[in-house]
Amino acid sequence: MKKKALSLLLASTMVISLTACGGGGDNASSSSSNNSNDAAASNSSSNDAASGDTAASNDAAGDTASGEKPDYHEVLKDGITVVVNGTLTASVDNGQADFEKQWEEAVGIDLTIQQLDHSGYTDAVGRLFASQDYPDAMIMSAEMFKQYAPTGLLWDMADAYANAEFQSRITLPAINENMKDAEGHLYAFAPAYGNGCVTYVKKAWLDAVGINIDDVKTYDDYYNMLKAFHDGDPDGNGVDGDTYGVVAAGFIGTEAPWINYLPEFWQDAFPAIYQKEDGSWVDGFQEDATKEALLRMQQAYKDGAIDPETLTASTKIAREKWFSNDQKGSSGVFTYWAGTWYRTLTDNLIKNEVNEELVQLPPIQEIKNSVGGYLNREAPVWVIIDQGDPVHNQAVFDALLDTMLDGDVVQTLWVYGAEDVHWSTKAEEFTTNPGTDKAQDYSYEEGVFHLKPSPNDPNTVWKKNYIDPALAISPLTNGFNDQDELAAAGNKFFTENCVDAPATPVSETFTNESGTIHDAKMAVITAVVVDGGDVESAMQTYVDTVGSIIDQCLTELNAAQ
């Protein structure tokens, strides 16, 4: 009897624990739904209360609209859900709740942000869609967008874009106009242009090897600089040959525009499927320009001009090697993102007590004469998931995208973040790295717009939220500007020296086989650059492996022309 009682007790405990698990989930979801209801309720009350500034901006939006637009407050009573990647720097531990709250107050509807892991964003989005868990809108890279555009999942926002309130303020209309397909459909919206990479050189290393950056004009000059960085002792540790010319996260990038981490070696080569001026699609990887680029890299790898870890380094590893405290094994040259990253790289050099002065290398002659400059990648975009209800889709556009470039309150949120969390206009003083020799004092008077210390790192001043102020296609009209001097100089340098990257192809076979094609390219690059193999035979292996797939892609792409 005791055994039975014990077994019943155990069984009951297990059942209850299982029920508790399920119950917990239910409670969580109901709690979450309660929370969202509460939030919605509080929003609606705050909306009512915020009939001052908020209502004014909403009214303004309404007035500007054609008059036929539905009031998004009515349509989106339940709020909207957006999926974002790491480019929204106001992350959960970096003031996202405040950003969200202030956005809700300004726009007047409930906002739910689902921020997915940046590095696994593509597959996380795939899983969301596979489980039919669609947000109202989301961020996509240009490559992702090109693959999802023909699926019918995305809403055509061409009309909404044409009638948007921000149209009168747009300074770079071509960014979105160029995204329209042949029939004029616009399935995405880019609030900023794409940005690209420029080549940074450590000034101290140039001085150590006696090279003036102004004298680096051609590939030979560039290569001699790399060789000098490897053969000499630019880090001043008394050992020659323990440093490298350049480091990169791969000889070829993992996403378009592929060549932006080593542009001086690739020059006129574009090792991917691209569209020629006559409209035909070709595989640039099989072209002679690519073979010549591979031979340049082969020689550089052999000479130590390229850090050998370039083959396997991730962007994080390449960055950290470049600005590490111990400069042994580091490189003098690093081609990386322009603008804000100019400041970030400098900050990291300072943090690691390395001479922080960097110079930006203008595109070498071979690049200028062929491609024209550094490549400006296709912009990351916002897309609206087509819910089958044009009124709802239009309301999402009005609430999210139209307000994103309102030039005032909401745009400031997307550009700089939340008031009094990421930025402020109140008088204040603060010190970064207090008590150290890197301490820096900041002092602002009342009414002066300024950025505050980052919520999760008080020793670093906040830089931006989602939209880089220098890249926005429509400027802020409220005069708020606290762009870092270096970041501004970096953006100016890039815009003066860039050209648009070739468009990413859209073909069913390419979508299915892009991974296989990339693996085959990597096999060629490894065989030629690292193993010093013959470029023709390596290329033949590429053709044997994926030639038929490439042909199929080209057939589909050219047939669609």
Next chain:
Amino acid sequence: MSKKKVVTSGGIEVREKPLGLRIWNNRGYYVMFLPVLIFLLIMHYWPMLGVRYAFYDYKPVGDKVFVGFDHFTKMFSTPAFWTAFWNTLQLSIANLVLTNVSAVVVSIFLNEMKNLFAKKTLQTVIYLPHFMSWAVVASIFSLFLSPSSTGMVNGLLRDWGILKEADKNIYFLASTTWWRPIYWFIQVWKETGWGTIIYLATLSGINPELYEAADIDGATRMQKIRFVTLPALTNTIITVLILNLAKVMNLFESVFVLYNNAVFEVSDVIATYIYRQTFAIALPNYGYSTAVGLFRSLVGCVLVLICNYASKRVRGRGIV
């Protein structure tokens, strides 16, 4: 119709009770088993319904379209799949043999140690790597084996004169020649200690009289190992090998953190191939990934059956 009869433990022949009555009499145990049964059904059997997608085009967007055996046809005609398949078998089986041989050797060595403190210390030291995550292990070895001037191994090779001044540093983890030996070395380093536990347990169960008898017969230490210790371990070695053989298709994490594009030819395994086909593409076809996964499961299932057969032959009883 006469009821089935059973013989009790007391040797008395009685009529077997009806099934319902037997369940009622043991209801406590059945109720206790119920949560486990529900858990198994939900967590292990229900997801198996997903294997049907191996016969569909199943993308994150759009309808699922039945394509029959198309994915299998594509899979069998893809060289990368076969590379991954053979790599899986070669890497796994070599892992199995190497880690077991090293575990046996280390176990015997530990068993022969007389200094208890040294023995315990050594045991602790060799167990530790097992508890390190593969990501940490990969980071450590990537640093040691770096081809740049900061790489410790290349530095030592240069200091010892093995690498001449004109020689380039060896890129161990990006070399098709070196990747597998390095991978196996890391496996042995990480898992040997843990593998010794079961052998040490067996060794502690050997009757000391056998060693005393061997001493009386004038056996040397090596002869005692050869004629007493090893025969006592044989059954355990075979059991461990057989049980692990069924898991050879499950290789993923250790390869994933150590491989790179340059060495796919010798390192890509089925699980990493599936991973890339699923997660490295913006609009993946889950149907194809499922087909490859299903094939991997079938091969694993066949291996389990082979192991079961081998176990019956060797041990007189199966493992399932």
